[in-house]
Amino acid sequence: xxxxxxxxxxxxxxxxxxxxxAKINHYxxxxxxxxxxxxxxxxxxxxxxxxxxxxxxxNRELTAAAWPKLNGAIGTTYNPNVMTQVIPNFISPSTYxxxxxxxVKDGSGNPIVMPGDFGNIxxxxxxxxxxxAGVNLSQLLFDGxxxxxxxxxxxxxxxxxxxADVTEESIRVxxxxxxxxxxxxxxxxxxxxxxxxxxxxxxxxxxxxxxxxFAEKLDIDKVSVRLxxxxxxxxxxxxxxxxxxxxxxxxxxxxxRDELVLTDTLSDELxxxxxxxxxxxxxxxxxSYQYALLGKRLNxxxxxxxxxxxxxxxxxxxxxxxxAQRNQWDFLQLGGDWYTTSSISASIxxxxxxxxxxxxxxxxxxxxxxxxxxxxxxxKRSIDNEVISARNNFTTAIATLDFQKENMTLAEKVYQQTxxxxxxxxxxxxxxxTAQTDxxxxxxxxxxxxYDAVIAKIDYLxxxxxxxx
Numbered sequence: 512x513x514x515x516x517x518x519x520x521x522x523x524x525x526x527x528x529x530x531x532x533a534k535i536n537h538y539x540x541x542x543x544x545x546x547x548x549x550x551x552x553x554x555x556x557x558x559x560x561x562x563x564x565x566x567x568x569x570n571r572e573l574t575a576a577a578w579p580k581l582n583g584a585i586g587t588t589y590n591p592n593v594m595t596q597v598i599p600n601f602i603s604p605s606t607y608x609x610x611x612x613x614x615v616k617d618g619s620g621n622p623i624v625m626p627g628d629f630g631n632i633x634x635x636x637x638x639x640x641x642x643x644a645g646v647n648l649s650q651l652l653f654d655g656x657x658x659x660x661x662x663x664x665x666x667x668x669x670x671x672x673x674x675a676d677v678t679e680e681s682i683r684v685x686x687x688x689x690x691x692x693x694x695x696x697x698x699x700x701x702x703x704x705x706x707x708x709x710x711x712x713x714x715x716x717x718x719x720x721x722x723x724x725f726a727e728k729l730d731i732d733k734v735s736v737r738l739x740x741x742x743x744x745x746x747x748x749x750x751x752x753x754x755x756x757x758x759x760x761x762x763x764x765x766x767x768r769d770e771l772v773l774t775d776t777l778s779d780e781l782x783x784x785x786x787x788x789x790x791x792x793x794x795x796x797x798x799s800y801q802y803a804l805l806g807k808r809l810n811x812x813x814x815x816x817x818x819x820x821x822x823x824x825x826x827x828x829x830x831x832x833x834x835a836q837r838n839q840w841d842f843l844q845l846g847g848d849w850y851t852t853s854s855i856s857a858s859i860x861x862x863x864x865x866x867x868x869x870x871x872x873x874x875x876x877x878x879x880x881x882x883x884x885x886x887x888x889x890x891k892r893s894i895d896n897e898v899i900s901a902r903n904n905f906t907t908a909i910a911t912l913d914f915q916k917e918n919m920t921l922a923e924k925v926y927q928q929t930x931x932x933x934x935x936x937x938x939x940x941x942x943x944x945t946a947q948t949d950x951x952x953x954x955x956x957x958x959x960x961x962y963d964a965v966i967a968k969i970d971y972l973x974x975x976x977x978x979x980x
Contacts, residue, residue: 539772552764559675566671570664587642600629638836645832655819663812670805796976901971908964915960922953
């Protein structure tokens with residue numbers, strides 16, 4: 512098992528949440544493994560993937576408009592008072608006509624004569640109880656907006672998926688930067704430990720010379736002050752490293768109580784490897800550019816949707832039902848008449864005038880489409896600028912790294928030579944102090960140059976769309 516990380520060796524245990532008995536997990540991650548963990552656990556990435564699933568469900572909702580709709584209905588009605596309708600008396604005229612045709616006489620022996628007005632009769636139409644059951648089938652045969660929506664389904668999902676890729680790329684960039692910052696910080700701590708070891712030895716040597724009467728107490732105090740400053744700086748660096756680990760855990764969605772060990776190492780050769788060999792780049796390699804193109808395509812579908820909304824829509828409907836009327840509620844019993852009703856209908860809805868609403872929508876989408884095209888052109892220029900700037904920054908960072916490494920090597924050599932002169936009595940402590948200070952500054956400059964170089968590499972790979980490769 513790998514040794515505990517620098518942060519874990521000097522990290523104060525986190526306070527536990529009351530009632531939290533969760534197991535503390537131990538992870539040893541390379542940079543790529545850290546990114547894979549973030550893909551599965553980062554809240555931002557998980558939510559962006561949920562957006563993709565949401566779009567898939569929206570697509571299903573849209574597809575439902577093109578499928579047949581089948582509905583069933585069953586119901587019963589009770590009429591405490593059946594509606595009464597007053598109508599002309601059509602029964603009495605028929606009766607009188609029969610009597611007249613048969614030559615029937617009235618009580619006085621006179622032929623029966625048809626009265627001029629028979630008045631009205633009150634009639635009830637219906638029964639106390641009624642019931643019905645049936646199904647209705649409807650099918651949309653053509654609708655321009657639905658047709659375009661079906662065409663745009665795949666693009667809409669791709670658009671959400673690409674947005675998830677953009678989010679994931681942003682997480683990847685931040686993970687790389689924090690990860691390698693912590694790796695570089697480990698080298699910084701190692702250099703601080705080396706300086707502490709040198710000063711500790713110098714303190715012991717100076718104390719021995721003082722005891723021999725060839726040095727002042729002031730010389731020991733000067734070394735002690737510098738040694739204390741180094742311990743203070745190391746404590747500050749370790750605190751920053753510990754906070755960096757916590758920040759990395761939050762970024763990738765890892766519980767802060769879990770232990771994380773970073774297994775990757777960093778060297779000048781790794782930073783330089785296979786980067787500046789890339790001489791060409793493509794806009795299509797950038798997720799942000801692909802996302803913009805998909806947004807433009809969706810706007811084109813939107814324009815097509817409003818244009819086709821000017822065409823007629825066609826639908827087909829069918830209905831089949833059974834109904835019955837009773838004076839008693841006995842619909843569940845066998846027997847009794849049920850009457851069938853069925854119909855098939857087709858309808859065409861022709862848009863004639865809607866107050867120029869559709870025309871306004873078409874013009875709005877055209878304007879949005881032009882704005883999107885302008886943004887894509889601006890994005891191209893932005894990518895060109897990012898690539899050129901990132902390449903220049905990386906080239907400069909590599910040159911600075913090489914220079915600072917040579918300078919650190921030279922400072923180490925100067926310090927060793929000055930220390931040798933001091934040990935044999937031909938050099939002063941002032942010279943040794945200056946050499947040690949120069950060495951410490953050269954080491955700090957090298958650490959900063961290494962971090963700047965790895966950040967410049969990440970920015971360059973992101974600019975040319977190769978960070979995930």
